[in-house]
Amino acid sequence: MKASVTVEATTPYEVRVEPALDLETAVSAALSPGTAVLLTDSNVGPLHAPAVTHALERAGWTVADVVTVPAGEPSKSLSVYEGVIRTLARAGLPRSGTLFALGGGVVGDLGGFVASSYMRGVALVQLPTSLLAMVDSSVGGKVGLDLPEGKNLVGAFLQPRLVAANLDWLDTLPSREVSHGLAEVVKMGLLTGGEFFEDLRRNLAAARAKDAQALQALILHSVRAKAAVVTQDEREGGLRAILNYGHTIGHGLEAAAGYDLPHGEAVAAGMLAAARLSHEKSGTDLLEVHEDLLRAAGLPRRVPAVDVESVLVAMGRDKKRRGSDRAGEYRFVLLRDVGYPERDVPVGVDEARRAVGAVLGP
Numbered sequence: 001m002k003a004s005v006t007v008e009a010t011t012p013y014e015v016r017v018e019p020a021l022d023l024e025t026a027v028s029a030a031l032s033p034g035t036a037v038l039l040t041d042s043n044v045g046p047l048h049a050p051a052v053t054h055a056l057e058r059a060g061w062t063v064a065d066v067v068t069v070p071a072g073e074p075s076k077s078l079s080v081y082e083g084v085i086r087t088l089a090r091a092g093l094p095r096s097g098t099l100f101a102l103g104g105g106v107v108g109d110l111g112g113f114v115a116s117s118y119m120r121g122v123a124l125v126q127l128p129t130s131l132l133a134m135v136d137s138s139v140g141g142k143v144g145l146d147l148p149e150g151k152n153l154v155g156a157f158l159q160p161r162l163v164a165a166n167l168d169w170l171d172t173l174p175s176r177e178v179s180h181g182l183a184e185v186v187k188m189g190l191l192t193g194g195e196f197f198e199d200l201r202r203n204l205a206a207a208r209a210k211d212a213q214a215l216q217a218l219i220l221h222s223v224r225a226k227a228a229v230v231t232q233d234e235r236e237g238g239l240r241a242i243l244n245y246g247h248t249i250g251h252g253l254e255a256a257a258g259y260d261l262p263h264g265e266a267v268a269a270g271m272l273a274a275a276r277l278s279h280e281k282s283g284t285d286l287l288e289v290h291e292d293l294l295r296a297a298g299l300p301r302r303v304p305a306v307d308v309e310s311v312l313v314a315m316g317r318d319k320k321r322r323g324s325d326r327a328g329e330y331r332f333v334l335l336r337d338v339g340y341p342e343r344d345v346p347v348g349v350d351e352a353r354r355a356v357g358a359v360l361g362p
């Protein structure tokens with residue numbers, strides 16, 4: 001299988017996904033060497049930053065600084081952003097420089113936003129080290145930060161010049177994080193169908209056990225599927241909304257749980273709830289298909305009981321809801337069948353309440 005995907009954005013870029021990836025060659029094929037800053041987090045940096053720095057230096061780059069932020073979502077904040085961007089200024093990263101973001105989605109989103117705004121924009125290379133970052137956040141060009149008022153409320157679109165994922169980096173990723181990344185893979189497979197869905201069924205258990213071949217196949221499928229959607233809708237006008245499958249209820253659950261619930265687990269429950277709604281709205285019964293996939297991915301089928309009404313309120317506040325929606329109605333991405341998503345399906349409050357209730361509790 002071809003180990004890379006070309007994302008046909010306005011400026012196309014390669015997403016390379018390989019075990020023992022030769023970073024020196026991969027980077028040299030995409031950019032001429034210059035001054036670089038490597039951004040990473042406190043978990044990933046000690047494990048993988050030295051080898052990356054050496055590869056960049058071998059490729060002729062000057063690594064002006066390695067900036068390490070604390071691991072975890074709180075680093076997607078204005079205060080950490082300020083610290084990073086001022087460090088870039090002190091390190092003297094020029095306008096022609098490149099920011100390399102080595103880490104999970106947090107480092108990718110933060111680094112991307114830094115790159116989009118430092119000196120009105122420098123080049124960005126995504127080096128995703130979590131499965132979620134490899135299959136989802138490093139592709140598509142959305143970058144940004146959280147505010148105390150809500151997640152991802154500050155942001156920009158910046159397409160990277162290259163995404164290079166070394167599958168060996170996943171050796172150190174905690175297995176819980178593997179399952180969380182697989183939630184997005186399951187989502188993409190259900191939305192896409194076809195060969196992706198067949199490979200998903202075949203390879204999911206092996207991917208969970210970090211089998212490199214299974215992971216590579218599923219990551220490439222996911223990247224190809226996401227790339228197909230985002231290149232048709234680079235700045236999120238409409239089609240891109242299908243990527244929200246399982247996320248409307250998922251976001252509601254996360255918010256109602258005070259963000260004390262991993263995103264992948266919330267999305268897993270959100271997809272099950274969406275499968276229920278899909279069936280009610282005269283789609284095929286895909287409940288068992290969902291349950292089997294989520295089990296193989298090591299994901300729970302239910303989330304701890306939270307207040308259903310808080311979930312519904314939080315769903316109403318989801319920024320992706322359209323301003324024109326009538327009160328008392330939600331808009332969902334549902335599945336008519338595997339590979340046949342339908343967006344903007346109206347769902348009443350009572351129907352939504354039942355679907356949420358069905359995935360709560362022990």
Ligand SMILES: NC(=O)c1ccc[n+]([C@@H]2O[C@H](COP(=O)([O-])OP(=O)(O)OC[C@H]3O[C@@H](n4cnc5c(N)ncnc54)[C@H](O)[C@@H]3O)[C@@H](O)[C@H]2O)c1
Nearest residue numbers: 043071072104105106129130132133136137142169172173
């Ligand atoms: N931009 C987008 O389109 C997009 C899409 C989906 C999600 N996101 C964002 O991505 C973020 C979540 O990403 P995430 O799940 O990667 O979170 P994360 O970056 O916090 O990584 C999860 C954990 O795994 C650790 N880690 C990562 N790679 C590792 C490795 N190889 N070895 C050991 N530990 C490793 C991290 O230090 C962290 O503790 C959220 O902020 C979300 O909003 C963005």
Ligand SMILES: [Zn+2]
Nearest residue numbers: 184247263267
């Ligand atoms: Zn998600």
